[in-house]
Amino acid sequence: MKKLLPYFFLLGTAMSCDEPAQETTNENVVSESAASPADKVLQKGSSTWFTYEGTVPCADCSGIKTTLQLENRPEKEAREYKLTEVYLGTPDGDRSFESAGLYEVTYGTDGNPGAMVITLLDDQGNPTKHFLQERDAKKFTLLDKNKNKIATDLDYSLTIK
Incomplete structure (x- = not known):
């Protein structure tokens, strides 16, 4: 009888395991603590804009103060940009130019497969x-x-704000 006791214990343990009455999954559960503030902003139907700024070199002025705003909207295929360029210290003073349109995103370059390239497009879709x-x-x-x-x-970079 003592030799059979472990087998009865295993049998009782196996029989006590029961299937749940209703199967549950975590597919549609979003944890509030796991979601970042950006995830909360980018809900369906909403847009957020990211702003990048910097002063890039200029051949005939003291620099081009550049502000690039990029729209990020999850369900939208065509995303918009706004670009402001202020040519600093020209003979005619500071000159400002604004443009807007759509941008494309591609991934990977020859030397960096993890890189992301943003291409600004004009009204005709030309880069x-x-x-x-x-x-x-x-x-x-x-x-x-x-x-x-x-x-x-020289520094040709724009930094997120």
């Missing part, structure tokens, strides 16, 4: 400017027209 955001970076770097980094020691 006007390219910006590189490397993985986990809080800044965009202006690229040349062929989507390559500009070979210089």
